[in-house]
Ligand SMILES: Nc1ncnc2c1ncn2[C@@H]1O[C@H](COP(=O)(O)OP(=O)(O)O)[C@@H](O)[C@H]1O
């Protein structure tokens with residue numbers, strides 16, 4: 252397997268620089284051995300490096316050439332390989348597989364092998380020889396830390412993945428039963444969907460699509476995304492969040508939706524050519540239960556991107572520096588899955604949790620925040636951060652400054668027409684026809700209700716109708732009663748909401764100014780919300 256196109260990757264460029272500068276020991280962190288070997292040997296195709304031949308060593312085969320011809324059987328002993336290389340006259344790049352096991356302090360011969368490694372530093376520098384340790388984990392004994400240079404291989408980039416796709420297409424194109432359609436932006440979309448997978452995972456994912464569907468086109472992205480889900484699951488802090496919500500599920504918040512529709516276009520290839528940078532993110536602050544989390548869920552589906560929920564509480568660990576480290580790892584994982592929406596819900600709680608966690612140190616929270624902000628500033632990948640907050644009293648002011656997030660929106664209690672629309676949406680979701688109800692009247696009665704409370708009103712009405720008998724129609728009177736019996740949270744939250752509104756003066760308002768005049772609360776549903784499918788009764792005979 253070759254490493255895709257002949258283009259030189261950033262990894263190869265770095266490698267060339269180190270080789271030319273005579274670095275004696277490189278440590279490449281990767282789980283992709285074959286890809287790393289291909290890239291390293293590819294990097295040697297440079298006139299200044301042509302005298303160096305690549306070799307591979309493993310404990311099973313000893314030292315071999317790249318086509319696995321044995322150089323000397325006795326080098327299979329890990330205690331003999333390094334002295335052997337030191338004596339060798341040939342300039343070269345010697346790739347060691349699994350060698351981290353032999354320099355690990357738990358290995359009985361580690362003291363000897365580590366010493367041997369230190370001994371070859373000087374001679375290697377003088378003779379155009381370089382040792383490359385390939386390992387899935389970064390673990391360097393302190394004795395040689397200063398002599399070893401770590402190179403991160405990273406996951407395959409788009410051009411490498413395009414190479415993988417081309418090879419798959421090449422290998423199946425003559426089969427009569429496989430239909431390939433990658434016209435238009437199809438190819439680009441498949442490549443984007445593969446981002447975040449290793450080369451092997453990408454090959455497997457494509458093979459799976461071909462085998463299960465007998466075709467390969469952009470419509471098969473779902474299968475590829477399912478494959479990525481597996482990758483993310485392993486990270487612990489991020490979670491793939493599948494949600495049926497669309498913009499049609501959100502009543503009101505028209506300014507916000509409008510802004511999102513426009514920003515969504517900036518992820519296209521045309522926007523790259525224009526050129527526009529990728530949108531970075533959005534902060535939604537506001538009254539609880541008014542659709543902030545709902546918007547985060549819907550936007551991912553609208554943009555056809557996977558939604559990654561970031562559990563901020565999980566980054567805090569008992570060890571010093573662990574939180575920032577976890578944070579960086581998770582953000583890197585997010586980048587690997589890009590394009591995606593990274594959703595940090597109730598950001599203020601995650602940070603408060605770190606203080607309440609017995610550390611008595613708000614410094615950790617500040618540093619974690621700092622890590623996020625720096626990352627947002629430097630990140631060039633299409634990862635769109637949606638952060639939500641109900642209470643920003645304790646939030647660091649830097650977070651709220653514009654420039655980090657593309658925009659900060661304030662989400663207030665729904666206006667009269669918005670309340671009517673929210674009731675209509677939730678009635679529709681319960682498979683009731685909203686035109687059967689006098690929603691203008693109910694919306695007026697439900698002054699101060701949040702979206703979540705209006706949803707609850709509909710649910711209550713369903714219950715009370717059902718209590719009268721299973722055939723009872725849900726009617727206005729049920730809604731009326733449910734509204735009369737609920738006390739909205741905003742009644743007790745008055746001062747806090749006023750405070751929020753005061754703070755929000757510099758931000759954009761998510762709702763369009765209510766036109767409560769002539770049209771009143773007439774319900775126009777621009778797009779119907781997704782309705783859960785009716786449960787089928789299953790008869791077991
Ligand atoms: N604007 C809205 N339109 C429709 N439903 C809403 C709206 N706001 C809230 N809801 C309902 O209330 C639930 C909770 O709202 P959520 O988005 O979690 O609130 P928060 O702003 O606290 O994140 C939603 O899942 C939805 O069912």
Ligand SMILES: [Mg+2]
Nearest residue numbers: 543544596639
């Ligand atoms: Mg929420």
